Amino acid sequence: MKQELHANRVQLSYATVLFWTSTLGIIFIIAGYLTYVLQLLPSAVSPAEVALHWHLRAAELHKVVAVPSGWDWLTQLGRGDVISYASIVYLSSVTMFCLAVIIPAFVKEKDFIYTVLTLLQVTVLLFVAAGAFSGGH
Amino acid sequence: MNQRGYRAFSSIFLLTLFSALLLLSPAAAFAVQAQPPVQTEWWVWEIALFVFSFFLGIIAVIAGVGGGVLFVPIVSSFFPFHIDFVRGAGLLVALSGALSAGSPLLKKGLANLKLALSMALIASISSIAGAMVGLAMPENVVQLSLGATILGISVIMLLSKNSAYPEISEPDTLSKILHIYGIYYDEQLKKDVSWQIHRTPVGILLFIVIGFMAGMFGLGAGWANVPVFNLVLGAPLRVSVATSIFVLSINDTAAAWVYLHKGAVLPLIAVPSIAGMMIGTKIGARLLTKVHTRVVRKLVITLLAAAGLRALLKGFGI
Numbered sequence: 001m002k003q004e005l006h007a008n009r010v011q012l013s014y015a016t017v018l019f020w021t022s023t024l025g026i027i028f029i030i031a032g033y034l035t036y037v038l039q040l041l042p043s044a045v046s047p048a049e050v051a052l053h054w055h056l057r058a059a060e061l062h063k064v065v066a067v068p069s070g071w072d073w074l075t076q077l078g079r080g081d082v083i084s085y086a087s088i089v090y091l092s093s094v095t096m097f098c099l100a101v102i103i104p105a106f107v108k109e110k111d112f113i114y115t116v117l118t119l120l121q122v123t124v125l126l127f128v129a130a131g132a133f134s135g136g137h
Numbered sequence: 138m139n140q141r142g143y144r145a146f147s148s149i150f151l152l153t154l155f156s157a158l159l160l161l162s163p164a165a166a167f168a169v170q171a172q173p174p175v176q177t178e179w180w181v182w183e184i185a186l187f188v189f190s191f192f193l194g195i196i197a198v199i200a201g202v203g204g205g206v207l208f209v210p211i212v213s214s215f216f217p218f219h220i221d222f223v224r225g226a227g228l229l230v231a232l233s234g235a236l237s238a239g240s241p242l243l244k245k246g247l248a249n250l251k252l253a254l255s256m257a258l259i260a261s262i263s264s265i266a267g268a269m270v271g272l273a274m275p276e277n278v279v280q281l282s283l284g285a286t287i288l289g290i291s292v293i294m295l296l297s298k299n300s301a302y303p304e305i306s307e308p309d310t311l312s313k314i315l316h317i318y319g320i321y322y323d324e325q326l327k328k329d330v331s332w333q334i335h336r337t338p339v340g341i342l343l344f345i346v347i348g349f350m351a352g353m354f355g356l357g358a359g360w361a362n363v364p365v366f367n368l369v370l371g372a373p374l375r376v377s378v379a380t381s382i383f384v385l386s387i388n389d390t391a392a393a394w395v396y397l398h399k400g401a402v403l404p405l406i407a408v409p410s411i412a413g414m415m416i417g418t419k420i421g422a423r424l425l426t427k428v429h430t431r432v433v434r435k436l437v438i439t440l441l442a443a444a445g446l447r448a449l450l451k452g453f454g455i
Contacts, residue, residue, distance in 0.1 A: 006246025006321050006329075014250060015243035022236035026415070029233075033408040037183065050405055051179030057276070058221040058401040069400035084404035088229065092397060094236055095390040102250075113315060114254060121258050121387065124265075128394040133265050 010105040010114075017101045018094070025091040032087030041080035070131055096125045179405070186216065187409040190230070194417020199430055200437035202294065203385075204414045205231030205357025207437070210287045210444035213280075214451075218406050220279055221272065224355030225396040226407040228389050231357030233411045234418065235386035246321040247379035252334070252372065255315050257384045259341055260348030261391035267352030268395035277452045283354050284449025290360050291442040294434075297364050302330065303371040311337040321376060334370040343369060344384075352392035357385055 007015070034040070037047055045065045053061045062069060068076075068085040076082050099122045106115040127133060190204075193211070197204040209227040213220045242248040271279060308318065318333040334340075343365045351358040362381035366372045372380065396402050 006319075007244055008250075011243050011246070011250040015240045018236065018243070019240035022233075022240070026233065026237065026411075029404075029408055030412060033404055033412075036404060037180070047179050047183075047405055050403060051182065054218050054222060054403060054406065057219055058225075058272070058399055061219075062400045067400070067403065069402070070398040081404070084408065085402075088402055088404055088407060089397065091229065091233060091236070092390055092393045095386050099387075114251065117254050117258060121254065121261065124258065124261055125387075125391060125394070128265050128391050131398045133269065133395060 010102050010109065010111075013105050014098050014102050017098045021094045021097050022091075025087070025094050028090055029084075029087040032084040036080040036084035039080060041078060041083065043079050043081040044076070045081055093129065096122060096129065099125070182216065183405065183409050186212070186406065187413040189215075190410045190413025191417040191420075194414040194419075195421035195424065196433060196437055197414075198418050198421030199424060199428055200434040202434075202437060202441075203231060203357035203359040204234060204418065205355070206287075206290060206360055207441060207444075208410065208414070209355050210283060210441065210448050212410070213283075214444055214447045218403075220276065220283075221396075221399075221401040222403050222406045224271065225393070225401040225403070226410045227355035227357075228352075228393045228396060229402065229407045230410050230414050231355075231385060232389040232393055234357070234414065235382045235389065237415065238382050239386055242379040242382060245379075246319060247375050248383040249317070249319045249372075249376060249380050250383070251315060252317050252319070252366075252370075252376075253380050253383040253387070255317060255337070256341060256344045257387040260344040260384065261388045263345045263348035264352035264388040264392040265395055267349035267354075268392040269352075270349075271353035271355075272395065272399045272401060277454065279354075279452075280448045281452030284445045284447070284452055286350060286354060286356075287445030287448060288442060290356075291438050291445060293364070294360060294438050294441070297368075299363070299367050299374050299377075301374045303367065303373065305333050305335050305371045307335065308333040309335045309337050319376065321373075323373075323375065330373060332371075332373050332376060334372055336369055336371070340365055340370045348388050351385075351388055352395070355392070355396070358388065359385060 036043060039046070045067050049065055050067060053064050056064065061067070068082050073082040073085055077086070099118055103115060103118050103122070106118060189212070190208070193207055194204055197207055205227050208230050209223055212218070212226070213223040216223070239248065243250065312318070312334045315337070317337070318331070320329050320331040322328070323330045347358050347361040347365065350356065350361070359378075359381050362384055363377045366377035366380055367374050393402070
């Protein structure tokens with residue numbers, strides 16, 4: 001059974017990038033989480049302190065404790081809580097990487113419709129990742 | 138005990154074990170005593186969440202439902218976390234499941250990139266809108282609408298009948314323009330099956346609604362994606378299930394970013410849920426042939442309806 005009979009080259013490229021980026025993502029979130037809860041690195045807010053407030057609404061919790069959100073952690077990469085959060089940010093970016101990879105593949109195949117559709121999809125995801133739709137935090 | 142009796146016994150044993158775990162967990166103890174939180178060590182909650190998600194992953198696979206749809210109503214009912222964080226974790230649970238399942242489905246041609254991309258663009262925009270609305274709504278309104286939605290999903294799951302190989306006499310114009318068609322190898326039929334779709338504009342409109350609800354409640358949307366792909370657009374069931382997972386990875390990515398920016402994602406809640414659900418899902422897949430899936434599915438729908446009812450009552454302040 002030839003694989004390309006059932007999935008075209010663009011789809012196969014997406015699948016390959018997805019496999020590696022998502023596998024890395026799973027390893028990253030587990031490593032990040034263990035770094036945080038085992039306190040292998042110092043954290044601005046300890047797990048016990050977060051647990052005291054996790055019954056509050058997200059907006060209220062952020063008034064009480066300085067847990068990372070959005071992109072506000074970028075300058076504090078040496079913290080355990082930040083590393084754990086960054087791993088989730090990475091996992092939430094995997095789809096964008098995969099879509100970005102297939103744009104040149106669609107261009108190469110001269111598939112105008114899907115080049116535009118994928119470009120628009122990546123643009124939407126980039127905008128929301130930048131905080132454009134949620135006013136940042 | 139004969140084979141049938143053994144499978145029924147295994148199914149009931151699994152569900153009983155899960156229910157017992159739910160009742161005996163510190164989460165249930167907390168649920169009985171209203172807020173503020175009881176002084177349970179944070180790591181007890183972490184372990185309870187991991188174990189709970191693990192069992193949820195097992196029964197979700199056996200019942201043929203997405204883990205995300207079970208996660209939000211049940212965890213928000215029995216754990217002390219605010220529903221904002223549960224929805225954020227629910228989205229990430231559904232997203233990580235979709236990401237790890239996506240690659241083989243795309244390689245086999247079961248998930249179709251063009252079908253998914255055509256629906257995902259507009260659905261992801263509505264998913265962002267849903268997430269923004271959901272996080273801005275008062276808590277009781279969230280609980281009320283979540284309860285009503287979950288009860289609706291239970292009814293859909295109970296009544297919906299899938300069609301393995303829908304017959305499409307003529308594809309519609311839009312699907313021809315978008316080149317949405319495909320061929321996959323069907324393991325059951327032992328041959329290649331080619332397919333096409335119809336009613337593409339109706340499908341796109343329905344995906345707007347599905348995206349909005351998925352973003353608003355942090356639910357995976359397989360329960361709605363699959364019937365739309367299969368019964369409305371006429372894609373074969375296997376293609377519908379696989380493409381649904383792929384669409385979910387795009388929509389949930391969009392909504393997850395809103396939750397990240399609004400501060401509604403806590404690694405302490407998200408990571409044990411993702412890890413527990415992923416391991417549970419793998420074990421559930423192995424148990425699939427050993428338990429009575431139909432019995433488990435009905436019991437899970439009942440559990441889902443009970444969680445929906447509980448959310449509804451919480452919304453009314455009862």
